[in-house]
Amino acid sequence: MSFPKRIIKEAERIVSDPVPGIIAKPHEDNLRFFDVIIDGPEGSPFEGGHFKLELFLPEEYPMMAPKVRFLTKVYHPNIDKVGRICLDVLKNNWSPALQIRTVLLSIQSLLESPNPDDPLANDVAEAWKEDSSKAIATAKEWTNKYAK
Amino acid sequence: MIQCEEYTYVDLPESLVCPICRGPLKEPRTTVCGHTFCRMCLFGALERSTERCPIDRKPICVNDIHPAPLIIMNLLSDLDVYCPFKENGCTNVGPKYVISKHVQEECEYAAIDCPYCRTTVLRKHVLELSEDFSGNSKAATAKVEDECPLHKEVACTACGAIMPAVDLSDHEQKCDKITAACPHCNGMFTAVNMGGHIQNCPKRMVSCSGRPYGCKKEDALLGEISSHEQTCVFASLRPAFEAQQIKIDKLEKENDMLHRKIDALVFLETQHPLSSDSDIFHLFSEQEHVRAELELVSSGLREFELRHSASLVAEARKNADEVNALRTAINGIRHQIHFLLVERRSMALHQQEPSASRRLSESRQDVKL
Ligand SMILES: [Zn+2]
Ligand SMILES: [Zn+2]
Ligand SMILES: [Zn+2]
Ligand SMILES: [Zn+2]
Ligand SMILES: [Zn+2]
Ligand SMILES: [Zn+2]
Numbered sequence A: 001m002s003f004p005k006r007i008i009k010e011a012e013r014i015v016s017d018p019v020p021g022i023i024a025k026p027h028e029d030n031l032r033f034f035d036v037i038i039d040g041p042e043g044s045p046f047e048g049g050h051f052k053l054e055l056f057l058p059e060e061y062p063m064m065a066p067k068v069r070f071l072t073k074v075y076h077p078n079i080d081k082v083g084r085i086c087l088d089v090l091k092n093n094w095s096p097a098l099q100i101r102t103v104l105l106s107i108q109s110l111l112e113s114p115n116p117d118d119p120l121a122n123d124v125a126e127a128w129k130e131d132s133s134k135a136i137a138t139a140k141e142w143t144n145k146y147a148k
Numbered sequence B: 001m002i003q004c005e006e007y008t009y010v011d012l013p014e015s016l017v018c019p020i021c022r023g024p025l026k027e028p029r030t031t032v033c034g035h036t037f038c039r040m041c042l043f044g045a046l047e048r049s050t051e052r053c054p055i056d057r058k059p060i061c062v063n064d065i066h067p068a069p070l071i072i073m074n075l076l077s078d079l080d081v082y083c084p085f086k087e088n089g090c091t092n093v094g095p096k097y098v099i100s101k102h103v104q105e106e107c108e109y110a111a112i113d114c115p116y117c118r119t120t121v122l123r124k125h126v127l128e129l130s131e132d133f134s135g136n137s138k139a140a141t142a143k144v145e146d147e148c149p150l151h152k153e154v155a156c157t158a159c160g161a162i163m164p165a166v167d168l169s170d171h172e173q174k175c176d177k178i179t180a181a182c183p184h185c186n187g188m189f190t191a192v193n194m195g196g197h198i199q200n201c202p203k204r205m206v207s208c209s210g211r212p213y214g215c216k217k218e219d220a221l222l223g224e225i226s227s228h229e230q231t232c233v234f235a236s237l238r239p240a241f242e243a244q245q246i247k248i249d250k251l252e253k254e255n256d257m258l259h260r261k262i263d264a265l266v267f268l269e270t271q272h273p274l275s276s277d278s279d280i281f282h283l284f285s286e287q288e289h290v291r292a293e294l295e296l297v298s299s300g301l302r303e304f305e306l307r308h309s310a311s312l313v314a315e316a317r318k319n320a321d322e323v324n325a326l327r328t329a330i331n332g333i334r335h336q337i338h339f340l341l342v343e344r345r346s347m348a349l350h351q352q353e354p355s356a357s358r359r360l361s362e363s364r365q366d367v368k369l
């Protein structure tokens, strides 16, 4: 199988020069698939958790955004039950000048600052808006239960 | 004709990399906001999204996209590329036009059509053969009417393996039935093992690896030098020195690149003198400022090099800090130059509104030339 130079370069760089708190490993047989682990940011309810994600580069990449999904359960207003992520750069704000590492960084910062006003998981967003300290406690509980 | 579409650059500065395909810029196009992409990459991106710059998302319109400034093309064509037959063993590097001539005319590792049969063969094998026939190609063709001298089957005299004649010399390098004597200890080794043995041959005379940095130890047998290197100050500093040298080389290259950018800017200035409004004076002074700063950087570099040769540990650490400071300064200059380029473009556009179409056709001619 042959891959565009850009994908090969990105895969090499993300392995040789990883972003702190993020590990991304391309599949040996298919460089378009990455196994990703993002560490919960310090000071957030996700601190101490290691969140597994899968990342796939579609045929049209970089003209189309990568497809990313959480595999670990997360209590977060912008991440739904099956791990889909509500993030502008993954949808209409994608630009081909963005890279895998910038996408993963955006996801890491989404963990740091949840945005209940632009929700994907409605029930979580509601809970977050009604009583944020209770929601944060639940998020911590889920982190301990699923992401350790 | 040997075709080569893609060359690999020896060291491609980030400023000449397309932000979309991450390869060297191909047919570069610049947007009004001053960002440059390959033509295909930019139009591909615009087709799929609303018409926004992929870098800063400023709205752009297809009519506002222009060929990149000529100096970008010049910089790209001046940079060294590898010979495309590097994988076959060619070590040639040079600017693109030099390498493309090298491939067409002389590269020994280029795959060409065998002059006798239709298979491909490395040019060096054809050259070796015509040397054997002392350049008399008529004799060569006459002799091989029925069998290609390059691709006929031959047997290794040592191990008896059968192979095409062109592969024999490579095989002899690897054949485990052919041995030769080590020049230091006279032990017998195959070609494959010889290299490794010579590295470790106890009878080999070597010099201390700290010699280039001032060690006075005489050449001696390998064992003696290894134990000397354990305690030799110069040998232990070698990695630090080498790392410094690499950094200096890189900075010099970067500096050289910036010099060329500035020369090109100055040249453009004399070619199309701008009218004297205050903005342009500002541009001039900015440019002078950049040049003065570059001068500073170069003299700083020279001084840095002198000090480096004093070869002291403390100095090495201090130098590292200085390198970082220089890098920041150069980065600053790079930003300024980028700003200047953008400024020029929009300035030229505003200023020559009425004769814009003439200018456009002129610049097209430039590109053709
Ligand atoms: Zn490109
Ligand atoms: Zn832009
Ligand atoms: Zn070559
Ligand atoms: Zn032949
Ligand atoms: Zn043999
Ligand atoms: Zn020996």
Ligand SMILES: [Zn+2]
Pocket (backbone or CB within 6 Å): B208, B209, B210, B211, B215, B216, B217, B228, B229, B232, B233, B234, B235
């Ligand atoms: Zn020494």
